[in-house]
Amino acid sequence: MVISMSRFNKYFLLKTDDVAEYVQEKLSFFPADAKFECKEIGDGNLNYVFRLVDTNTGKSIIVKQAGEATRISAEMKLSTDRGRIEAKILGIQAKYAPGLVPEVYLYDEVMCAMVMEDMIGHTIMRKALMNHEKFPLFADQITTFLVNSLLLSTDVVMNHKDKKTNVKSFINPDLCEISEDLVYSEPFIDYNHRNNVFSPNAEFVRKELYDDKALHLEAAKLKFEFMNNAQSLIHGDLHTGSIFINKEHTYIFDPEFAFYGPMGYDIGNVIANMFFAWCNADATIEDAEQRADYCNWIIDTIEEIVDRFIVKFKKAFEDNVKDVMAKTEGFMEWYLGTVLSDTAAVAGLESIRRTVGMANVKDITTIPDESKRARAERIVITLAKDYIMNRDNFKSGKDYRKAIEAAIAKF
Amino acid sequence: MVISMSRFNKYFLLKTDDVAEYVQEKLSFFPADAKFECKEIGDGNLNYVFRLVDTNTGKSIIVKQAGEATRISAEMKLSTDRGRIEAKILGIQAKYAPGLVPEVYLYDEVMCAMVMEDMIGHTIMRKALMNHEKFPLFADQITTFLVNSLLLSTDVVMNHKDKKTNVKSFINPDLCEISEDLVYSEPFIDYNHRNNVFSPNAEFVRKELYDDKALHLEAAKLKFEFMNNAQSLIHGDLHTGSIFINKEHTYIFDPEFAFYGPMGYDIGNVIANMFFAWCNADATIEDAEQRADYCNWIIDTIEEIVDRFIVKFKKAFEDNVKDVMAKTEGFMEWYLGTVLSDTAAVAGLESIRRTVGMANVKDITTIPDESKRARAERIVITLAKDYIMNRDNFKSGKDYRKAIEAAIAKF
Numbered sequence: 001m002v003i004s005m006s007r008f009n010k011y012f013l014l015k016t017d018d019v020a021e022y023v024q025e026k027l028s029f030f031p032a033d034a035k036f037e038c039k040e041i042g043d044g045n046l047n048y049v050f051r052l053v054d055t056n057t058g059k060s061i062i063v064k065q066a067g068e069a070t071r072i073s074a075e076m077k078l079s080t081d082r083g084r085i086e087a088k089i090l091g092i093q094a095k096y097a098p099g100l101v102p103e104v105y106l107y108d109e110v111m112c113a114m115v116m117e118d119m120i121g122h123t124i125m126r127k128a129l130m131n132h133e134k135f136p137l138f139a140d141q142i143t144t145f146l147v148n149s150l151l152l153s154t155d156v157v158m159n160h161k162d163k164k165t166n167v168k169s170f171i172n173p174d175l176c177e178i179s180e181d182l183v184y185s186e187p188f189i190d191y192n193h194r195n196n197v198f199s200p201n202a203e204f205v206r207k208e209l210y211d212d213k214a215l216h217l218e219a220a221k222l223k224f225e226f227m228n229n230a231q232s233l234i235h236g237d238l239h240t241g242s243i244f245i246n247k248e249h250t251y252i253f254d255p256e257f258a259f260y261g262p263m264g265y266d267i268g269n270v271i272a273n274m275f276f277a278w279c280n281a282d283a284t285i286e287d288a289e290q291r292a293d294y295c296n297w298i299i300d301t302i303e304e305i306v307d308r309f310i311v312k313f314k315k316a317f318e319d320n321v322k323d324v325m326a327k328t329e330g331f332m333e334w335y336l337g338t339v340l341s342d343t344a345a346v347a348g349l350e351s352i353r354r355t356v357g358m359a360n361v362k363d364i365t366t367i368p369d370e371s372k373r374a375r376a377e378r379i380v381i382t383l384a385k386d387y388i389m390n391r392d393n394f395k396s397g398k399d400y401r402k403a404i405e406a407a408i409a410k411f
Numbered sequence: 412m413v414i415s416m417s418r419f420n421k422y423f424l425l426k427t428d429d430v431a432e433y434v435q436e437k438l439s440f441f442p443a444d445a446k447f448e449c450k451e452i453g454d455g456n457l458n459y460v461f462r463l464v465d466t467n468t469g470k471s472i473i474v475k476q477a478g479e480a481t482r483i484s485a486e487m488k489l490s491t492d493r494g495r496i497e498a499k500i501l502g503i504q505a506k507y508a509p510g511l512v513p514e515v516y517l518y519d520e521v522m523c524a525m526v527m528e529d530m531i532g533h534t535i536m537r538k539a540l541m542n543h544e545k546f547p548l549f550a551d552q553i554t555t556f557l558v559n560s561l562l563l564s565t566d567v568v569m570n571h572k573d574k575k576t577n578v579k580s581f582i583n584p585d586l587c588e589i590s591e592d593l594v595y596s597e598p599f600i601d602y603n604h605r606n607n608v609f610s611p612n613a614e615f616v617r618k619e620l621y622d623d624k625a626l627h628l629e630a631a632k633l634k635f636e637f638m639n640n641a642q643s644l645i646h647g648d649l650h651t652g653s654i655f656i657n658k659e660h661t662y663i664f665d666p667e668f669a670f671y672g673p674m675g676y677d678i679g680n681v682i683a684n685m686f687f688a689w690c691n692a693d694a695t696i697e698d699a700e701q702r703a704d705y706c707n708w709i710i711d712t713i714e715e716i717v718d719r720f721i722v723k724f725k726k727a728f729e730d731n732v733k734d735v736m737a738k739t740e741g742f743m744e745w746y747l748g749t750v751l752s753d754t755a756a757v758a759g760l761e762s763i764r765r766t767v768g769m770a771n772v773k774d775i776t777t778i779p780d781e782s783k784r785a786r787a788e789r790i791v792i793t794l795a796k797d798y799i800m801n802r803d804n805f806k807s808g809k810d811y812r813k814a815i816e817a818a819i820a821k822f
Contacts, residue, residue, distance in 0.1 A: 155635070155638050155639070156635075160584070160587070160588060160591060160638065161584035161585070161588060164582050164583075164584040164587065165582075165584065167578075167582060168579050168582040171575050171576075171578060171579040172575075173571070173572035173575040173576065174572070176571070176575065177571060177572060180571060184736060185735055185736050188736070189735060189736075191735055213739070213740055213741075216736070216739045216740075217739050217740070217741045217742060217745070219736060219739075220736035220737060220739040220742045221742070221745060223734075223736045224566070224567075224642075224737070224746070227566050227571065227641075228566070228640055228641050228642050229639055229640060229641075230638075230639045230640075230641050231635075231639050323634075324596055324600065324602055325595060325596050325599075325600075325627070325630060325631035325634045326631060326634075326635070328624070328627045328628050328630075328631040329624055329627075329628070330624075330628045331628060331631045331632070334628070334632060335635070
């Protein structure tokens with residue numbers, strides 16, 4: 001009997017030097033005579049991400065390992081179970097939305113590591129948008145992903161027992177707690193004192209967020225909707241840093257926050273993060289014509305995302321609805337209405353928390369001109385409150401366009 | 412090494428003759444020289460229930476074993492995991508509402524059997540109500556049970572991670588499917604053709620239930636609320652057959668349908684089932700004065716349940732709320748409002764399904780006079796539709812009284 005001598009039978013944090021040996025032991029992806037180069041490429045807060053390249057063939061692979069604490073604070077411990085959740089949801093999403101998520105080659109429960117496709121030729125969308133690149137196919141591709149991954153995992157479509165098994169499998173307490181705190185609580189009451197408020201806006205934030213009790217009440221309602229509404233298998237962190245993109249193609253990745261929650265959460269995240277790109281472009285593109293052109297493309301894209309989502313949702317609902325009561329006349333319209341209301345609300349919550357909360361976005365924090373940054377943040381917060389307080393009125397792309405234009409016009 | 416020779420190391424269905432040996436092997440509850448008598452006492456659809464008595468001492472105990480199929484149809488297979496769920500929730504409820512649930516001495520995962528307290532000196536509440544007995548402490552005791560077991564298991568109060576662990580542990584696909592079909596689908600569209608419609612009311616049921624598309628739409632919305640809203644650890648089947656009662660005391664038992672669902676489900680079940688007792692009394696008590704007296708007691712009790720629930724809920728919320736956002740001014744009132752709306756809706760759904768669905772109630776089916784039974788059912792269905800269609804207007808006990816009186820006055 002051969003006793004396994006593998007170093008990888010017990011969890012430890014991989015270093016750059018370990019990765020080639022690890023991949024060669026676990027997978028027959030590279031030839032035995034591969035000549036490896038490995039780099040740590042991750043800049044996320046929770047994980048360690050390596051790219052391993054065989055310089056002989058140019059073939060490459062990604063290894064992502066879950067750490068036992070966040071990288072910004074060793075005190076924030078996190079269950080490594082999120083690695084299992086991420087590998088599992090990527091498998092499900094690959095079925096629902098083929099080609100729009102990276103392929104997973106291996107998930108290793110011992111090392112809490114996932115080996116996956118290297119999304120070659122794609123850039124992190126947030127960076128690309130900050131370079132003011134346009135992606136004409138994005139609205140079409142992201143709405144296909146959203147409708148398919150969200151609607152097909154509900155009990156409108158799925159066998160109800162299978163759906164409940166999924167709910168159980170994707171209970172994700174540690175990662176949900178992060179969202180409950182950072183999205184649904186701290187931006188309004190700063191009770192952990194972790195907010196990052198841009199000082200020229202301190203008074204504005206106090207008045208518009210900390211002192212607005214009516215806003216707190218809506219945020220509180222939405223927090224319990226987030227925690228209790230096991231509607232759909234959501235990505236849970238679908239910002240533009242979770243998207244790899246080029247002119248032809250979109251990859252959605254990093255779904256470690258996945259759980260069964262309200263589907264508007266994902267759609268709202270996409271919309272909010274697209275508008276951060278508007279803020280960056282508006283404040284940093286010097287040429288007026290180029291600026292207007294790019295800013296218009298962003299607003300057009302937000303409008304297009306909402307409208308395409310609605311069209312595809314209706315079609316997918318008609319094609320896939322299985323639950324006998326969900327076929328009742330008027331049900332689809334009501335159900336879509338609740339999704340659109342949640343979408344607007346989350347677009348508002350994400351807008352606020354990424355502007356004043358613990359995890360700001362570079363689109364805004366890198367705006368060099370203080371007064372332009374202050375203006376951008378005021379526009380975002382004003383727009384966000386409109387999204388939240390009037391969430392039932394956001395029923396089409398045009399409603400978003402109007403709200404965006406109204407918020408811009410105020411500052 | 413002693414090899415265990417126990418017959419009970421592998422699941423089989425207990426017979427009356429097996430129970431004494433089983434209990435003596437598993438528990439040191441009875442003396443070694445006990446003289447046993449055992450009877451099967453259950454008349455439920457899902458389980459086998461035995462009472463074991465030591466005739467020397469008079470001590471007794473209950474053994475409840477989960478079968479692998481329902482007793483009404485061998486084709487309806489059911490996971491025996493419901494036994495684990497039942498034993499576990501009884502333990503939790505015993506902490507939240509001490510003295511109001513039977514004590515569990517043992518849960519045996521192999522035999523899927525639970526050994527529990529014999530609720531001596533209590534009667535099944537449905538039978539007692541059909542004997543037109545009054546229980547003056549019931550409204551007080553049931554509302555203590557409802558508020559404590561429901562509110563204290565929410566994430567308003569609980570640590571959010573612990574609550575999610577509970578949600579996972581109480582995922583209950585088989586039993587939820589029964590409710591999804593029998594409560595939320597079949598009474599409206601009869602798609603499994605299992606409804607039991609009282610033939611003199613066939614035309615009334617067709618018009619009022621099968622043809623009412625607006626009602627179907629509300630039932631569909633409520634079905635997804637039931638499936639997706641993981642608000643609270645609910646009993647899931649809180650009708651008057653799940654209550655053992657006497658003049659001084661109430662026991663709530665049989666929580667095998669438990670899962671995390673909307674708390675209005677339990678409250679609505681109590682209200683609906685209390686009104687079935689009104690139907691029985693109104694149709695069968697011959698003396699006019701006695702009839703009026705008992706019927707008034709039922710309506711008073713329904714009013715009292717709603718009002719006491721509201722008072723205790725507010726107090727328990729103030730005393731126990733932990734979530735920082737749930738403390739926002741106005742949140743408690745909003746949250747209670749959603750609970751009361753769900754309560755009215757479920758009171759309606761339960762009223763309908765127990766009148767025309769697969770599982771009728773004896774309160775109504777035993778009414779000997781055909782025209783009186785037909786009238787009772789029409790009152791129930793009319794009232795139920797009011798509960799469902801106008802559920803946001805049921806905010807106090809008085810609102811229920813008015814609706815009940817209006818429905819009665821129509822027939």
